[in-house]
Amino acid sequence: MNGSAPGPVDGAAVSGNWVARLRNFISVPKAGGEEYCELCTVPLPATHPHLAEPAAHRLMCVCRGCAMLLGGRADRKFVRVPTDVRRLANFRFTNGEWDALGIPIGLAFFYRSSADQRILAFYPGPAGSTECTLDLDKSVHVFEANAVFSELEPDVEALLANRVDGAHDYYVVPIDRCYELVGLIRTQWRGISGGPEAAKAIERFFAGLSQSHREVAHA
Amino acid sequence: MPADRAEAANPSDVPRRIEALIKAIEAAGEHPAAASARELVTLLLDLHGDGLTAIMSVLAASPGSEAIIAKLDGDEQARALLLLHGLHPDDTETRVRRAVERLRPHLGVDGIRIEVEHVAAGTARLSVSDSKGAINGARQMLLPVEIEQIVFDAAPEIERVVIGGLEPAQPALAAG
Numbered sequence: 151m152n153g154s155a156p157g158p159v160d161g162a163a164v165s166g167n168w169v170a171r172l173r174n175f176i177s178v179p180k181a182g183g184e185e186y187c188e189l190c191t192v193p194l195p196a197t198h199p200h201l202a203e204p205a206a207h208r209l210m211c212v213c214r215g216c217a218m219l220l221g222g223r224a225d226r227k228f229v230r231v232p233t234d235v236r237r238l239a240n241f242r243f244t245n246g247e248w249d250a251l252g253i254p255i256g257l258a259f260f261y262r263s264s265a266d267q268r269i270l271a272f273y274p275g276p277a278g279s280t281e282c283t284l285d286l287d288k289s290v291h292v293f294e295a296n297a298v299f300s301e302l303e304p305d306v307e308a309l310l311a312n313r314v315d316g317a318h319d320y321y322v323v324p325i326d327r328c329y330e331l332v333g334l335i336r337t338q339w340r341g342i343s344g345g346p347e348a349a350k351a352i353e354r355f356f357a358g359l360s361q362s363h364r365e366v367a368h369a
Numbered sequence: 370m371p372a373d374r375a376e377a378a379n380p381s382d383v384p385r386r387i388e389a390l391i392k393a394i395e396a397a398g399e400h401p402a403a404a405s406a407r408e409l410v411t412l413l414l415d416l417h418g419d420g421l422t423a424i425m426s427v428l429a430a431s432p433g434s435e436a437i438i439a440k441l442d443g444d445e446q447a448r449a450l451l452l453l454h455g456l457h458p459d460d461t462e463t464r465v466r467r468a469v470e471r472l473r474p475h476l477g478v479d480g481i482r483i484e485v486e487h488v489a490a491g492t493a494r495l496s497v498s499d500s501k502g503a504i505n506g507a508r509q510m511l512l513p514v515e516i517e518q519i520v521f522d523a524a525p526e527i528e529r530v531v532i533g534g535l536e537p538a539q540p541a542l543a544a545g
Contacts, residue, residue: 166521168384169453170491170528175391176411190460191490192526197415214422215455222430 187213189220200231200326204264204305209326226264231306231324235362238298238320243311247292253282255344256313257335257352259328260293264304269293274332276339298322312356314349321359331355381445384525418454425456452525461524462488468523469495472516479503483516491528493520498534509535 165171177195185194188210189201199217201210204226212220221230251258251271258273271282293299298309301322308328312319334355338348397403428434438458441447451457457464465488476483480501487494495516497504504512517530 165388166384166518167525167527167529168388169525171388171391172410172414172453173526174528175395176407176414186490192455192461193491195411213455214418215457215460218422218426218429218456219458222426 185211187211187216189213189216200324201228202231202305202325203228207263207265209329226305229303229306231326232303233324234322235324235327235359236322237360238309238322241296241298241309241320242318243292243313243320247289248311248313250289250292251282256315256317257311257331258282259308259310259323259325259331260299260302261306261308261325261328262299262302262304269299272328272332274335276336276344278336279329279332310359312352314352317356319356323359327359384449414453417450421450421454421456425451455526461493461526464523465493465520465527468519472519481512486533488524488527491526492531493524493527493529494531494533495520496533504535 173193173195177193185198186192187194187198189212192213192215194211194213199212199214199221201212201217201221202208203210209231210228217230220228223229253271253273255273255275258271260269260271262268263270272279273282274280302309306325308323308325310321310323310328310331312321331352334351335344335348338351339345340347394403394406425438428437431437441451442458448457459467462485466485469483469485473483476497480499481503482498482500484496485493486496497512497516513532513535516532520527520530
């Protein structure tokens with residue numbers, strides 16, 4: 151009925167913690183050390199969900215179980231970061247609108263902060279992300295004129311603008327992708343303007359984004 | 370190995386087979402086929418895990434979901450899937466404590482007390498105390514294995530079980 155199998159894969163010496171064994175088997179050892187769920191401490195695979203804690207302006211690496219259990223809370227203490235990337239075919243900042251933001255490079259992301267009750271703007275640079283502290287009120291009309299800003303899921307979705315080298319690419323992305331870009335730029339940045347490595351990293355990032363997006367024509 | 374396939378068809382044997390096959394693949398060392406096997410398993414697990422997470426999210430948001438999830442938990446195979454993908458409604462520590470709770474009366478008869486001290490980062494720490502000197506002979510060897518099995522059944526994601534209070538009573542054994 152259930153005798154153990156003879157042969158090369160004899161199951162006699164098994165121990166019972168098969169889930170741990172399977173997870174160890176598929177988790178490729180990483181140079182940077184293992185990541186653990188910030189809520190329940192189980193080891194995490196390389197791709198794992200993120201939860202935002204809006205009140206604390208915090209993003210956490212979590213396991214699927216915690217993301218499911220806590221990411222759907224009605225009080226939005228924790229909010230699960232979505233995975234969808236949408237390219238906005240019809241969205242555009244005019245040069246004047248962009249210049250008014252006072253962002254020194256051609257990259258920025260905007261998200262609605264539920265704690266601050268407004269749209270925050272950040273741009274990446276050698277020291278990580280910098281909040282655009284210039285008077286955003288001047289740009290409020292841009293945000294109001296574009297429905298896309300009001301449709302961003304607060305705290306977890308961002309509008310990512312790429313105007314590097316004359317590009318006009320705008321995406322709605324999960325906020326963790328913005329931090330991924332910030333991290334890439336911080337580690338690759340050389341000198342004053344970033345240098346070719348940073349430029350290449352930015353290019354690769356947007357190429358990857360283009361692969362995963364779906365096109366959205368926005369009115 | 371057709372005989373092996375037939376063997377795996379017995380559902381309660383699947384976890385044992387998974388462990389045995391992982392051992393076999395790991396024994397192959399750096400063989401390219403081992404890397405492919407690893408990637409294949411990863412992809413399949415991700416596909417099923419993401420789908421199952423979506424299913425459970427819909428379910429968790431529906432009325433009466435608690436009763437349905439409890440029913441799923443009662444099904445051996447559904448439970449295995451929830452455990453595998455980290456989707457079980459009870460966390461690791463809760464399941465370990467519950468399993469130890471069920472074991473307690475059986476050991477209590479012989480004056481053996483068992484406590485859960487700590488469950489974190491893949492390790493469950495338990496302690497055993499033996500007021501009547503009941504842990505001797507074969508039991509001294511079997512008890513840790515039995516406890517470990519019960520913990521692993523409840524929480525197969527645990528990497529190791531450490532049991533305090535079960536150190537060998539006869540140092541002579543270690544000296545040989």
